Amino acid sequence: MYRFKIFVILKKGVLDPQGQAVKKSLHALGYQEVQEVKVGKYMEVDLEAESVDVARERVKHMCDKLLANPVIEEYRIEQAEFEPVEG
């Protein structure tokens, strides 16, 4: 079993209203040094595959097809240690 971490974030130049709202709040709390905040999505996908390369390729397809919208979002995939959950 393989586990991948997927980070989806709006592309550079695409307005991120959530990020801006969070930035404003941080400034209101006194963190004036904050220059930019981006809010995205974090997902973990566990999958069976014959090799890590095949697994990564499958996850990439999932991102292109469903998990990210290429018009406005970009994504990054990282392999993580898979820890089976008991029960």
Add this chain to the structure above:
Amino acid sequence: MKFAVIVFPGSNCDVDMYHAVRDILEEEVEYVWHTETDLSAYDALLLPGGFSYGDYLRGGAIARFAPVMEAVKEAAERGTFVLGVCNGFQILLEAGLLPGAMRRNNSLKFRCFHTPLEVVNTDTPFTSHYMEGEVIFIPIAHGEGNYYCDPATLAELEQNRQIVFRYKENPNGSVGDIAGIINKAGNVLGMMPHPERAVEDLLGSRDGLRLFTSILQAWRGSHVTV
């Protein structure tokens, strides 16, 4: 003329759409479940607003893979009229039937009120009963209606006259004040405002009704009646 209202799990404006066609337009209409794979019996497909599949990932992202969407694509290629409203518009974008994508409203608020729209292009099967430049009042109800496309796509939309409706008072931050766009072939329209909620005086505006009568006229124009 026979209309289909495509119903996804989570559609919640399907009944409004059905009411507009059956009771006000007085044409034949049926609900069609998202598992249907044959839409050849219908002359127009209506994708209603709501929260298909809970919009858990992004608006319209999961509905795009519903079995019925293959049939919607095939019908669109055959020239069948397709209207996507609100979540229906988001689904058409995710499915690639229209260009662009939706972001959260720039205010981050769910915006819900009647808003003035400019009818930009009346040379479509959906808008022939409007006047070019006419301002109409149609309700919006969305949190994710901030239309985005890159500058090259925007230029193309403008050049091909694919922008059909523009907001007079942009409520969500949409690029180019875009409220509704049509595909190049001119038979697939997506819009965030809800014309089906503006079809009788009781609803505060009848300005949406002419969109449906335009479709009817376009269809009659291409089908000789006996």
